[in-house]
Amino acid sequence: MTDWVKKAEDQEVSKLVDKLEIESDNGKTYTTGLSSKTADGNEGDTADPAETSLLIKILGKGLVNTKLSLDIQQKNPNSPLHSVKTFEALHLKPELLKGIYAMGFNTPSKIQETALPTLLADPPQNMIAQSQSGTGKTAAFVLAMLSRVNVNLNHPQVLCLSPTYELAIQTGEVAARMGQFCPEIKLRFAVRGEEVDRNKRISEHILIGTPGKMLDWGLKFRLFDMKKITVFVLDEADVMIATQGHHDQCIRIHKLMREEESLDNIKQYYVKCQNEDGKYNAIQNIYGCISIGQAIIFCHTRRTAAWLAAKMTTDCHSVAVLSGDLTVEQRLAVLDRFRSGLEKVLITTNVLSRGIDIEQVTIVVNFDLPVDVRGNADCETYLHRIGRTGRFGKSGIAINLIDGEKSMAVCKAIENHFKKEIQILNTDCADDIEKIGT
Numbered sequence: 001m002t003d004w005v006k007k008a009e010d011q012e013v014s015k016l017v018d019k020l021e022i023e024s025d026n027g028k029t030y031t032t033g034l035s036s037k038t039a040d041g042n043e044g045d046t047a048d049p050a051e052t053s054l055l056i057k058i059l060g061k062g063l064v065n066t067k068l069s070l071d072i073q074q075k076n077p078n079s080p081l082h083s084v085k086t087f088e089a090l091h092l093k094p095e096l097l098k099g100i101y102a103m104g105f106n107t108p109s110k111i112q113e114t115a116l117p118t119l120l121a122d123p124p125q126n127m128i129a130q131s132q133s134g135t136g137k138t139a140a141f142v143l144a145m146l147s148r149v150n151v152n153l154n155h156p157q158v159l160c161l162s163p164t165y166e167l168a169i170q171t172g173e174v175a176a177r178m179g180q181f182c183p184e185i186k187l188r189f190a191v192r193g194e195e196v197d198r199n200k201r202i203s204e205h206i207l208i209g210t211p212g213k214m215l216d217w218g219l220k221f222r223l224f225d226m227k228k229i230t231v232f233v234l235d236e237a238d239v240m241i242a243t244q245g246h247h248d249q250c251i252r253i254h255k256l257m258r259e260e261e262s263l264d265n266i267k268q269y270y271v272k273c274q275n276e277d278g279k280y281n282a283i284q285n286i287y288g289c290i291s292i293g294q295a296i297i298f299c300h301t302r303r304t305a306a307w308l309a310a311k312m313t314t315d316c317h318s319v320a321v322l323s324g325d326l327t328v329e330q331r332l333a334v335l336d337r338f339r340s341g342l343e344k345v346l347i348t349t350n351v352l353s354r355g356i357d358i359e360q361v362t363i364v365v366n367f368d369l370p371v372d373v374r375g376n377a378d379c380e381t382y383l384h385r386i387g388r389t390g391r392f393g394k395s396g397i398a399i400n401l402i403d404g405e406k407s408m409a410v411c412k413a414i415e416n417h418f419k420k421e422i423q424i425l426n427t428d429c430a431d432d433i434e435k436i437g438t
């Protein structure tokens with residue numbers, strides 16, 4: 001594949017992700033923020049959704065793309081229908097394997113063998129997949145839907161949106177055939193003509209339907225709890241987002257399901273500092289105490305990030321810096337170095353607040369608390385920032401540096417919003433930091 005072809009494809013994928021407003025973050029989906037790039041680095045630095053999705057795609061290496069091959073000969077290794085794996089190698093449940101074989105499938109197609117490991121991964125991952133018509137996409141996501149149902153819970157867990165009545169019915173039929181040896185999995189169509197008892201909650205595990213009906217059932221009549229949906233499939237995503245009405249409904253449904261990251265395993269602190277120099281002293285104390293793991297320091301502007309990085313480097317601390325003025329390639333290089341532990345501390349802006357996982361991060365420091373354009377607490381960004389630590393059930397620490405009444409008010413607003421205490425920490429007392437930093 002020539003470079004320009006790859007670039008064009010990457011851009012296409014980014015555009016798609018951008019329109020969808022979906023980012024990958026280990027099984028959770030989020031809407032992205034808006035970009036407000038500035039040239040001088042003096043205003044809030046934010047993430048560009050297309051760039052973020054590109055980074056995630058490259059880092060995750062999970063995105064499927066079989067568009068290049070046109071030949072559909074099963075034996076041709078370049079064909080999207082060709083496969084080297086068996087269905088057994090995909091670790092599917094025996095009942096589902098039986099269903100697949102009963103449908104006459106012998107080996108997985110390329111999209112199936114590439115997509116299924118990600119679709120079945122634990123912890124769950126988000127995925128956007130694209131391949132030619134008739135290459136087995138439906139079968140792939142239906143298998144993932146069926147695999148993820150917990151039959152012990154009698155409420156909808158899987159939601160599949162289709163652009164039309166007919167397509168929803170077709171998908172449901174594939175699910176019914178594939179799941180024929182799993183009689184305990186229950187499915188329901190949410191399409192025109194389907195009526196439900198408004199006094200009863202829906203108990204089926206899988207709902208397949210069109211966006212309008214799904215919104216009626218989930219939001220208007222509250223017949224099921226959107227927050228309990230763990231698998232969300234947007235079939236024909238390009239069509240959905242290009243169709244007026246559907247576009248807004250899909251985004252609405254997606255937002256209703258969005259689950260906030262839990263703060264339960266993150267201890268939050270604040271440190272009162274006199275001014276910027278005081279904040280710098282706090283940073284030095286914290287730096288000296290990170291014996292395990294790594295830290296990310298968030299600044300509001302690129303200028304502060306650059307200033308802090310330069311000051312720390314002068315003081316012989318090894319730090320990495322990542323802000324919106326770097327190209328995607330440069331950001332990847334910085335992230336790669338940080339991931340491999342070459343630097344203990346990464347100084348960044350909101351450009352990194354969402355979607356990018358670095359497992360070994362144990363401390364997140366807000367050099368500046370996140371605020372919106374009016375200077376009010378930006379709780380969502382706070383959550384995303386501190387969510388960079390304490391991932392996958394590990395414990396993490398968030399330290400907020402406060403230098404005046406305004407930032408104290410922002411800190412209090414965040415505390416009230418999440419109803420979780422942010423404890424005071426005395427920076428002069430090295431013991432305190434030592435205790436939490438190790």
Ligand SMILES: Nc1ncnc2c1ncn2[C@@H]1O[C@H](COP(=O)(O)OP(=O)(O)OP(=O)(O)O)[C@@H](O)[C@H]1O
Nearest residue numbers: 104105106107108109132133134135136137138139
């Ligand atoms: N691994 C397989 N082996 C044999 N047949 C398969 C396999 N996977 C899917 N099929 C069959 O191939 C046909 C196309 O599959 P499917 O509908 O999943 O493709 P698709 O990519 O979703 O198509 P479209 O883009 O048109 O929606 C179906 O008849 C399906 O039963």
